[in-house]
Amino acid sequence: MKTVVLTRPQGKNQALATALTAQGIRALELPALTIRPVLTVLAQDHLPGPYDLLLFVSAQAATFYLDLLASAGVSFTKGQCIATVGAASAQPFYEAGLDAVVELIHPPAEHPYQDSEALWQLLQPRLHQFNRVLLVRGQQGREWLSEQLESAGKQLTRCAIYERVPATWSGPASEQLAQALQQPQDVVSLLSSSESTQAIYTNVVRLGLESSWLQSRFVAIHPRIVQCLQDLTHWSPEQVARQVRLCAPSQPAMLDALLSVAMPK
Numbered sequence: 129m130k131t132v133v134l135t136r137p138q139g140k141n142q143a144l145a146t147a148l149t150a151q152g153i154r155a156l157e158l159p160a161l162t163i164r165p166v167l168t169v170l171a172q173d174h175l176p177g178p179y180d181l182l183l184f185v186s187a188q189a190a191t192f193y194l195d196l197l198a199s200a201g202v203s204f205t206k207g208q209c210i211a212t213v214g215a216a217s218a219q220p221f222y223e224a225g226l227d228a229v230v231e232l233i234h235p236p237a238e239h240p241y242q243d244s245e246a247l248w249q250l251l252q253p254r255l256h257q258f259n260r261v262l263l264v265r266g267q268q269g270r271e272w273l274s275e276q277l278e279s280a281g282k283q284l285t286r287c288a289i290y291e292r293v294p295a296t297w298s299g300p301a302s303e304q305l306a307q308a309l310q311q312p313q314d315v316v317s318l319l320s321s322s323e324s325t326q327a328i329y330t331n332v333v334r335l336g337l338e339s340s341w342l343q344s345r346f347v348a349i350h351p352r353i354v355q356c357l358q359d360l361t362h363w364s365p366e367q368v369a370r371q372v373r374l375c376a377p378s379q380p381a382m383l384d385a386l387l388s389v390a391m392p393k
Contacts, residue, residue, distance in 0.1 A: 129314065133158055133308075134155055135160040151387060153391070156304055158295075158297055161324050164291060169199070170193075170197065170202075170287075173285055176197070177205065179262045181261045182208070184212045185273070186265075189290065204230050209231045212232070212247070213244055248273065261283065261285070264287045265288060297334075297335065309337050312341065325357055347375055
């Protein structure tokens, strides 16, 4: 039986799991990272009021920030600019109806890369509008966007609102993974970030599954993730091309890629 290993954080795998199961594929949920908030209140310099631009690196950052903002009884200024690194990261604002209040800036959902570089292309023509910028992010992460803003002379304040903790795989789910990897050609893993890819690799090595895992297939949602996997495995470019499928990070694109790898026509 074909098995797809879904490794995104808890709560982000269900839609893909349901769609894969409907196609007769076993969906094994093994989150690689646990994401949890590290703030219970927003400091005064993390409130939105004085900022020309608030920038969110993920949907988790947006969700945690909106929750704390609501608890504080504070709202955004009408027309305030909010930027996110991708369409999915902006979703909490749309779901809260805030697109009628603020101006949302993000790469369109059809853009192949939902990342800092894609957002920066949108921000560059408008940099003259933004002097004070609040960057809401996790405790760890790339500094590339911060560096671009500071190089452009912007007054940048960072708000580390959550942490990503590598999960330790154990119990029935890890046993199911070991069973599935007895036929590694039938196993496909979804890789959704470089940090989670490192956590996945740590788990499979600890469980003694590295050899069979390296014979399985992968779907990655960004070239940086592919590079991370290559660094971990020391695969040649040819081997990467054989075993890794790159796709956009949207739900339909991930599903199409997983199905095409799991059940090639």
